[in-house]
Amino acid sequence: MSTIPEKDFPPGRHRVLREHLMREINGETPPEPVRRIWRRPAFVAPVVAAALSVAVVIGAGVTRDAASDGPPRPHSGASERPERSSSESPAQLLERVAVAAAKLPTGVEGDEFVYTKTDNYHWKMDPEKTVGDCPRTLEGHGYGVRERWESVDGRHVGLSREHKSGGGVVERPIAEQLPGKHTVNFYEQALELPTDTEGMYRWLYGLDPGEKPSGKRSADVAAFVKASGLLTGSLLPPKTAAALYRAVAEIPGLIVLEGARDAEGRTGVAVAMEGVAVIGFGQGESRSELIFDEKTLGYLGESTVNLAVPKHRCDSLAAGDLVGSIAILERTVVDRKGEQP
Structure with a gap:
């Protein structure tokens, strides 16, 4: 019989336990327990919402999918998170990423299927639920x-398989x-996207x-969100892909971070934009990161x-806590739905 490995407490849990301990010491009556019912997150990116539209509740208080291996969820505070500024500019990094992407193999057929395996994590907050007098849920949600x-040409019925706790x-x-x-709903539609930097830039900005770019911050944010949705979905x-990376490099306000971490605990180098919440509830200040493998430059x-x-x-x-993450564990093309690479 398999056993579930020990995990770190999810974000906010230490605080809840500490408050409970203080109530015990002071002789206070604890509040009534809250039944936690998790809800589908509201994605900002429409492409992500379309590509990842099927979300299954896998149990209250779950912070790790028991069916998968890997390190604990990256929910530590800022002092423990590994991000640090890079001396490399967004244009330099994304040019290297573009060169690597252009070398990937082609030859996809219409009756084949795009196989994608992801791991997803989102912190959940719901003002309709409370813990004591605090309007929040207790934990992150894996x-x-x-x-x-997914059908390459969009004309064949595909398959979604979700591994529950x-x-x-x-x-x-x-x-x-x-x-x-x-939105791009299947691979052959992506073939119709621009393959030059200027054309892709204009597509990102709509x-x-x-028509000339407005120069507004909101337009830059929308272009970044659109690019992240296309890459992830x-x-x-x-x-x-190469044109997309070069077009993203022209979006103002980007920074490069080393040691960015995804839902699997993998670290890489990221192109990021502050003041943006691509995933999650977007409460307060946030930063969204597109993470790449430091060696292969593949999109994580x-x-x-x-x-x-x-x-x-x-x-x-706390500052530095992960709000949400989608980690792409594998993406390739297979002959039949249900077939694993």
């Missing part, structure tokens, strides 16, 4: 490992897809022919980190 088989598996079909107007042709996934210092005792997240 959605666990998901496998998806305790080893249970939920499978659902993925319907045939139509091309999205503002510019009509002859889709397999991209090599030339398209995205994370949103809380930057706000707690202002009162009800604040659940």
Whole structure:
């Protein structure tokens, strides 16, 4: 019989235990226990919402999918998080990433399936639930490992397989897809995206022919969110991916961080934008990161980190805590749905 390894307490749990201990010492009556019912997160990026639309509740208080191996969830405070500023500029890093992406193999057929395996983590806050007089839930929430088989041409029924806590598996079909107007719903639609930097830049900003960028911060944020959704939600042709990275490099306000961490605890180098919450509730100040493997420069996934210092005792997240993360464990092309590489 398998055993579940010990895990660190999730964010906010130490505070809850400490408050409980103080009530015991002072002879206070503890508040009524709160039944926690987790809800699907509201994604900011429409592409992520479309590509990762099936979310399954895997149990209250779950911070790690018992069916998967790996280190504990990266929920530590700022003093324990490894991010540090890099001397490399966003343009320099993304050019290296673009060169590596352009060398990836091609040759995808329409009747094949894009296989994607991800690990997902989101901190949950719900003002309708309270712990004592604090309007918050208690813990982060691990959605666990998901496998998806999505039709390359959008014309074949795919498959979603979600690994629940305790080893249970939920499978659902993925319907045939139509091309999205503002989203990329299957691989062959991605083939229609621009493969030059200027064209991809205009696509990210949603510019009509002859239209000039507004220069507004909101437009830069929207372009960054759109790029992150495309990277996380889709397999991209090599030339398209290279153009995307070079176009992202032209978005103002980016920084480069070394030691950024994803839902699997993997570290890499990240292109990040502060004041953006691609994943999670977006409370207070935050930073969203596109994380790449330092050696291969492959895309690992995205994370949103809380930057706000707690202002009162009800604040659940410290500065540096992970709000949410989607880690791409594997992405490739297979012949049939259900087939694993």
